[in-house]
Amino acid sequence: MKIAENTVVTIDYELTDESGNVLDRSKGGNFAYLHGAKNIIPGLENALSGKTTGDQISVAVSPEEGYGIRDESRLQAVHREMFPSDTDLEVGMQFHAEGPEGEVLLVTVASIEGDEVTVDGNHPLAGVNLNFQVSIVDVRDASEEEIDHGHVHGPGHAHHH
Numbered sequence: 001m002k003i004a005e006n007t008v009v010t011i012d013y014e015l016t017d018e019s020g021n022v023l024d025r026s027k028g029g030n031f032a033y034l035h036g037a038k039n040i041i042p043g044l045e046n047a048l049s050g051k052t053t054g055d056q057i058s059v060a061v062s063p064e065e066g067y068g069i070r071d072e073s074r075l076q077a078v079h080r081e082m083f084p085s086d087t088d089l090e091v092g093m094q095f096h097a098e099g100p101e102g103e104v105l106l107v108t109v110a111s112i113e114g115d116e117v118t119v120d121g122n123h124p125l126a127g128v129n130l131n132f133q134v135s136i137v138d139v140r141d142a143s144e145e146e147i148d149h150g151h152v153h154g155p156g157h158a159h160h161h
């Protein structure tokens with residue numbers, strides 16, 4: 001069957017940057033998501049629409065269709081005291097922080113100078129041109145519960161209600 005809204009799609013993928021460095025890959029060749037529910041970035045979701053089991057595609061995704069363009073205003077200097085005192089802070093460490101509207105943001109430590117820590121609220125892949133090599137392993141209809149929840153249930157997904 002073809003990939004369309006409210007299908008559960010299992011893919012095997014490898015994600016590389018412009019220089020060919022592997023940034024991510026599906027573990028065990030098995031990543032399932034609910035199509036049409038924004039579980040994955042728009043550029044990849046759009047490219048998969050209409051494809052079917054066995055198809056192999058190569059998708060180039062711009063930052064606009066991926067994890068966004070970098071926004072330098074998301075760099076923020078905070079005092080070291082903002083972090084747990086037992087943390088050995090290092091550049092590249094990631095923390096969850098609360099955004100202005102109470103949303104959870106992932107921030108990355110960009111630099112440390114004395115007691116001043118600069119954190120970057122951009123997604124680590126913001127501004128990166130992404131290349132996906134994707135094999136479509138399986139396509140099935142989503143259950144009503146999955147559609148209701150907006151995500152996949154089933155084997156391989158630790159999800160309890």
Ligand code: ZN
Pocket residue numbers: 149151153159
């Ligand atoms: Zn659920």
